[in-house]
Amino acid sequence: MLRADGVEFVLEGGRRILGPASLDVAPGTLTALVGPSGSGKTTFLRQLAGITLPTSGTVTLDDDPATRRVEDLGYVPQRETVHQRLTVREALEYAAILRLDADEDITMRVDQVLRELDLEAQADTWVGDLSGGERRRAACGQELVGRPRVLLLDEPTSGLDPVLERRLMLMFRRLADNGRAVVVATHATASLDLCDTVAVMRGGVLTITDDPEVAVESLRQAAGGDRAPDPLPEGETAPEDPPRLGIGTRPFGLEYRALAGRYARTLLRDRKTLRILLGQSPIIGILIVLCFDPKAFDDNGDQVANTVMFIFLLMTGAIWLGITASCREIVKERGIIEREFDVGLRSDAYVLAKATVLFALSTVQVVLMMVVVVLLQPLGESGGAVLALIGLAVLVSWVSVALGLTVSAVARSVDQAAGVIPLVLIPQLLFAGAVIPLARMPAVASAFAQVTYARWAYAGMGSAINLDDRLLAKPSANTALGFNRSFFAMTPMTGAAALVCFLLILLALTAMLLQWRAPVDDA
Template identity: 35%
Template sequence: MSSSPPGPADSPERPETGPVVRPVVPADPAGLPHWPAPPQPVDDAADQQTQPVVIPVVPDVELPPPSPVEPAEPPVDPDAGRLTADRISQVVRGRQTILRTLSLTVEPGHLVAIIGPSGAGKTVLLETLAGLRTPSTGSVHRAGGVGSLGFVPQDDIIHRELPLGRVLRYAARLRLPADADVDAAVADVLTVLRLTEREKVRVGRLSGGERKRASIAVELLAKPRFFFLDEPTSGLDPATSAEVMRALRRIADSGCTVVLTSHHPPDVDVCDEVVVVAAGGGLAFTGDPMKAREFFDTPTVAGIYTRLDEHNRDYWLRRFADERASKTDLFAIPALPVSAPPGEKRAVPAIPSASPTVQPPVAPLRQWTLLTTRSLDILAHNRLTLSIVLGSPVAILLMFLMLFKSGAFDPATPSPNTSAMILFWIAFGGFFFGLTYGLLQICSEFPIFFREKFAGVGIWPYVLSKLAALLPLLVLVDALLLVVLRLTDRLPKGGFGQLAELFLTLLLASVCAMALGLLASAAVTEPGQATLMLPMLCFPQVLFGGAFLPVPVMADVGRWLSYLMSNRWAFEALGHTAGVEELWRNGKSPLGPPLLASYEDTFSSPAWVDWLIVSGMTLVFLGACWLVLRTKAARRGSRPAR
């Protein structure tokens, strides 16, 4: 450490003229200079004997041109990581006030807890500070942290079917640039959160505290400057809660600004600051936890809740505003947390440093590829779901074989009614496969979708990845259904072209139904509601599909509704390809001509016309699904949809 140069009073008087004198500075073996101690007073005789070090005059010489100067690195913003809320408020539906003109500042690298009674608006405040909600009035400023932000909701934001390491690698590839070292990033966060030994364990088998730390790890991959968590210790036992808080303490000590909500009083003692929100969304206190106890005149954090109930909500707001206006030192922000020993600095652990730069979003095509691969991976690891997905078509196929006799399409002995029912139930089977495959795809992972949407994942890559992941299964089950029925003489004995045309019709119908299932999944709020929608979506397809009651003989309202049924157009395309008009008109069954008369020109249009209609419906359903997800994401304050 260098000392200050001696002042004029300590230095011997220097002559006005003479050579320039500089002290000799010795260097240590490492090459770092040791500045000498200030000179001690000496007598005049000794001073006269001191020989100055004279710097000789160097003659003028021609110097080589200076080398190009490397551009200096941009200076580090000392305010980076500071969070400021300036008179923010939140009003819901133009009437209900959730937050009331609230202002606060969080210093860089601080761990802050937001506490208060239930319904006071803690989560709304957290989401507003994080940028998930736009304040009705006021503003929030995150210095040096645009795009560098992590948010962990109360729900798990990880898929439980996959091993932890694989979950983190998918998350890293969705958040980090293509040239980033994903394995190194995953290893870093596993080390920081002490989950290295659990890397190969399926997430569903982790303990509650480990799953919470795993959710934190997902957000830590992008090295956020700001980190927000909604009740990270909710539902955890005291020991596990303390473990999670220690992990957050290490993250904050690394320079990341961490803000969390909590109902667990021991969490506050680990924090640098506490923000107390009173009922009605007003700010009752912000500052050091120890001084919070002094302010509320209670020895414990739990006592703060009791003190809030002893007075009306405006009492504490006014008192805190008065104390703030008086500029007392009550709200001075300490440099160290309360838990740190006096005079001892916090040790900064080896943790990925927060990055103030904005990571460019991953390209949509790469997002789609990663999301599709992940969906297939999840399906492969969920054996029960995979068994149901593959087993249900087999069960339906067996029902076909048990229900319908062979030879219904034989011109010598045709069965017009049976042939119509076979074609209709083939169309409905494809519809049912697609609908059930898509119905639970989105609603079962809403927390993950919203978090990844906020991290930059586009809605279109997400929706299309669901379609792409399940398309191979639809191809398999549709092909299996047609091939088995053809081999067992329950379809016309046409050539390969006819079978291919039947397959294309069935596949388009299945994809359309899956798009409808994705739309329904996006529209509901939880999987139970999606399950209840299954009969509501299936019955209209049966009633207005045009098989049990031909479209020409329907009432006007029913006929108009039939235009909206994808099953109608699939049934008509299958009938045209199977040649039922020729079979019923010229076959040796007396039931054929009357049945054909009731259907009139139902099967007269070429199949490609029906394909265009079904394809158009598919695009409409997918577009509506995108719009629903975009609207839901906008309500949660996500970034603009892509």
């Protein structure tokens, strides 16, 4: 039995937006939660699902707090929760891997859910190609593979025509008849006759009835006479949700492999984005080469100055490739992973899975850029020096991937993430030590540069081709450029070690931000 007893939700400013509300949901019953927009349906549903803590009152499942039984409480929010570039079967298989025990027969369970939801004919269809009603069923399937005791759905019929709405409600009726407790938050009233109980929300207050006609009249009065709660006034906030589970109980390796495989599959199927990401790499290489005379690296007075700027541009290209490949990759699927975190997805497995696939992508990008550069503008270096240069360029792109993931974890939208790119890219370029050498920077700026990974990447890449010795051999160039010997005196391994430290710090920070993230607002 799912039971809400005297549940209230009060903002920090003291305004009550829900309750007191009490509701019992028994196994085998279908309950409709109806009310106008802003009446508190989503707030109440999230509390029933154990995602949000009520200000007062309790929500329990079989006398246990709902927050401890989230895996028994299937919750389908309004937002999309299924990857568009997976087939229905693939989406359910990944959901099953992330929800079920490792020794379960995943294929058998997925087949059972496909039959239960009448999705067998669409099993091998991409989710993005499904109709609206079929996508809702696929979202339900992701929850059902975990065998929840209760299924809670937030506006699953929104945007559907009356025929599809009725068909979906009939499916919920069948799910309830099979022994589950089903709660559906909805605006629609045409199918309330299928429900055992109707709970009408009016300004955060709950009224219970089993008569659909009474519910429709009550809803009509609510729509005409009750005003939906206003948006939060400036400075007024809702109480914090309970800490997200973040680190789950399933094995790290199992979740990591499933998440990396899912991400790689969806990325490879996004052909347009992949062409753009890979196509820009040789273009950047060509543009870098065009900036220099074909004889720029001959043994003349400008050789050192040209080499110093050339290495800076290579590093800039690697940073750009890494950040642009990753800065949208968490926020664009935020609605999907929010639900997975609710049921215990490991934030460390998620971040590392994302990073692994993006590391492979950025490696290909940087190698393409560097091959074009080396072929069109030979540096006259040994093969070992060129490989060390490429290796450091790849490593700096990995650190940039990690920085992009950190940005994506903080951003609230894809546009916001894209807008932050200049704010994280420009400091790397300004404090790398090429535009203004560290020796000429004020003490504060020089100190800040030491915690800028581009400074270590630039110095490491310069040391890979012996810029230190070249500057020493050209005192006039050294003086004109403003470098002191200590800048490029490190070994490539020192630069690589520093970059690895930045990489680990940024990945750990991203995982922490996801573990304590603010929840996505439901519509």
